[in-house]
Amino acid sequence: MSPKNVIFKKMAKDKSVGVYMAKRDFVDRVDSVDPVGKLSSYSLCQLKQPAFVQLSCTFRYGRDDMDVMGIAFRREIYMAIRQVYPPMQDREQSTHTKMQGKLLRKLGDNAFPFFFEFPDNLPCSVGLQPGPKDSGKQCVVEFEVKAFSAESQEAKVRKRSTVHLMIRKLQYAPENSGTAPSGKTTREFVMSDKPLHLEASLDKEIYYHGEPINVCVDVTNSSNKNVKNIIVSVDQVATVVLYSNDSYVRAVALEESGDAVAAGASLKKVYTLTPLLICNRERRGIAVDGKLKHEDTNLASSSIVKEGVLKEVLGILVSYRVMVKLIIGGSVGVELPLTLMHPKPDLGTNIFISRCGHECMCLLHFSEAFKASLHSPKVTNP
Incomplete structure (x- = not known):
């Protein structure tokens, strides 16, 4: 049957x-x-x-x-x-x-x-x-x-x-996807004549659960500082809006590449991350979709809110972002928002x-x- x-x-x-x-x-x-x-x-x-x-x-x-x-x-x-x-x-x-x-x-x-x-x-x-x-x-x-x-x-x-x-x-997930997210930043240093430039982009805005996320990172290091490491993560932001408006940020996929960019050098590379609940099963505070008895679930889908609806009554709102960080003593970063949902x-x-x-x-x-x-x-x- x-x-x-x-x-x-x-x-x-x-x-x-x-x-x-x-x-x-x-x-x-x-x-x-x-x-x-x-x-x-x-x-x-x-x-x-x-x-x-x-x-x-x-x-x-x-x-x-x-x-x-x-x-x-x-x-x-x-x-x-x-x-x-x-x-x-x-x-x-x-x-x-x-x-x-x-x-x-x-x-x-x-x-x-x-x-x-x-x-x-x-x-x-x-x-x-x-x-x-x-x-x-x-x-x-x-x-x-x-x-x-x-x-x-x-x-x-x-x-x-x-x-x-x-x-x-x-x-x-909505049928129509928006523009693929991208971002860039430039950091200047006191003891350097030239800056450090970071640019990152995704190939699309909407990803489905279990689908790999490709992050293109382009670093042009014209400064006299050395980039010691490049860290790329997919962060889940869960905001409890009903009673406290607290936000919980958890990296649900993380890659510490170990890639270094020396002074005066450049690097262009695509990093691939796949956020999955199975890799976050033991972590407290990870937002997950509603679960029925005897059924498994997945990471919570991104929340789409109707215009004009008061967010205070929506319980828990979930969003996702890709963070790209360059470690140089401190850090230089770019944030890329994305939507993670099930296909219709x-x-x-x-x-x-x-x-x-x-x-x-x-x-x-x-x-x-x-x-x-x-x-x-x-x-x-x-």
Whole structure:
């Protein structure tokens, strides 16, 4: 069976409510975000009170068990709740995706479709990697779908009647690349008649994760000083804008070439660096893309912010730069900004994409009869 024919599922312990999702990654296109479409079904003989679904975005900057003077180390950035049962509208009048329509036919009268829409000012799923001896999540922006049964939205929720399922909000590289970055600087010295000139450039602006970055370095040393070493690095700058505006700068790829340029000499060379998470796995504070259970992740993608959106609510902003430094007692350097992201996938090959391009996420009641009847697509536990 094709690996694309997969539905993710999560069930409550009492089997009163479950979550079925054809997609757990939702794309932020800067000017719009994929809507979260759902289909709900409940066992009415077990469900004797209303049922709700909640979409939330949380910024966590400490473990759940950390509590100082009654203050939790987390902040709710966004929360939306929909009542699914009893239904708020006629099921036949709502708009269905192709997947929802198929599941509606299988589930019968107890299925109720509805949608969530992401606001365009929410952050993407990203976190700061903990150290090897740290436990739990230290600093992360995460999204969660929660389905539960309770007397009201504010009432205490029974854990046995609750489902939690993590989703991710991602950004892909824009199709149009800008001008290839370049920079130059000139340093004059007191005891030298002529200066030292450094010029550096990249071959393009946007790089994909795992792609080598070629840095062209051109040094013309007309001074009487000797360049002892050339250091080239790809730096990740992660700025926590929600509560402290602290910036963490980490070199995620580094080459200390050992190249020397004597007084009156010149050097032109291309250095190749490949920033990878596998080379930074044990380092605390490295920003990584949101992670789902049993899945690996990568270095965090560059953040693209919509114009006019307040950066203070975007959690963690990530950017990258190439630094070229000449060591001459002190240092002479050039900074080149770049964009590091995933390429946009070919959504036309995904069978769960509707004609309007929206992924479908489904909430379904679980039963053995339905499980036996659901031969295609394949069902897998997240």
